[in-house]
Amino acid sequence: MKKIVVLTGAGISAESGVSTFRDSDGLWRNNRIEEVASPIAWENNRELVLEFYNLRRKQLFEVEPNEGHKWLVKLEDKYDVQIITQNVDDLHERAGSTKVLHLHGELKKVRSTKNPDLIYTLDHWELKNGDNCELGSQLRPHIVWFGESVPMIETAISIASEADIFIVIGTSMVVYPAASLINFVGNKVPKYYIDPNATMIPGISNLNIIAKKGGDGVPELVGKLLKRS
Numbered sequence: 001m002k003k004i005v006v007l008t009g010a011g012i013s014a015e016s017g018v019s020t021f022r023d024s025d026g027l028w029r030n031n032r033i034e035e036v037a038s039p040i041a042w043e044n045n046r047e048l049v050l051e052f053y054n055l056r057r058k059q060l061f062e063v064e065p066n067e068g069h070k071w072l073v074k075l076e077d078k079y080d081v082q083i084i085t086q087n088v089d090d091l092h093e094r095a096g097s098t099k100v101l102h103l104h105g106e107l108k109k110v111r112s113t114k115n116p117d118l119i120y121t122l123d124h125w126e127l128k129n130g131d132n133c134e135l136g137s138q139l140r141p142h143i144v145w146f147g148e149s150v151p152m153i154e155t156a157i158s159i160a161s162e163a164d165i166f167i168v169i170g171t172s173m174v175v176y177p178a179a180s181l182i183n184f185v186g187n188k189v190p191k192y193y194i195d196p197n198a199t200m201i202p203g204i205s206n207l208n209i210i211a212k213k214g215g216d217g218v219p220e221l222v223g224k225l226l227k228r229s
């Protein structure tokens with residue numbers, strides 16, 4: 001079975017009603033996203049950080065996977081499909097994708113600030129100041145913040161380097177190291193970039209641009225790949 005590796009970003013969830021990070025002005029309540037999603041903000045303004053993620057988590061309980069997520073599941077009939085997502089939502093899993101690696105963490109998970117291996121799944125949306133782990137320390141969102149290392153990146157690089165086909169969907173490709181994954185894909189491997197604002201990426205060969213929304217571009221490409229296999 002050929003291996004398809006799919007790198008997704010906020011754009012694939014846009015048609016589910018989840019806002020992207022940079023399509024508006026990259027601001028939340030007049031704060032740059034990078035300033036809210038950071039260890040410094042957690043130290044200095046914990047309530048703000050908790051509220052930012054609480055609102056996102058609340059929304060996640062209200063939205064559903066869209067056609068983009070669903071058509072990626074169909075690819076599994078004929079390919080070994082591995083999704084690498086920058087998204088912290090669980091819409092790929094809820095659509096039915098079986099192999100999903102979260103590079104930037106997961107919104108529905110929280111972890112201990114004392115022992116990062118103590119990770120819990122929330123069944124409600126709100127994480128409050130004073131919600132503690134079993135060791136008595138504050139729980140924090142299980143999210144990779146700006147300035148923190150990306151623990152899954154080595155695994156993701158190894159997956160990307162094994163791709164027979166590589167698909168990028170709904171990401172501005174400006175946040176590293178996620179954006180560098182395409183550099184580890186073989187030169188001869190066909191690559192597709194589905195995003196209304198997709199442009200050629202310098203130094204990347206065999207790249208096909210599909211300048212469409214996920215809900216249109218993903219069914220179109222998946223349809224072609226299923227016919228071809």
Ligand code: OAD
Pocket residue numbers: 008009010011012014015020021022023033037086087104144145146169170171172173174175194195196197198212213214215
């Ligand atoms: P961005 O907000 O930077 O980019 C969203 C992309 O989605 C843009 O390229 C849009 O053109 C595209 N887009 C918008 N609507 C779309 C649609 N209907 N179908 C397909 N594409 C669409 O989001 P990311 O690239 O995911 O990190 O951002 C990367 C990381 O930066 C995020 O994971 C997050 C953020 O800060 C952390 O929180 C650590």
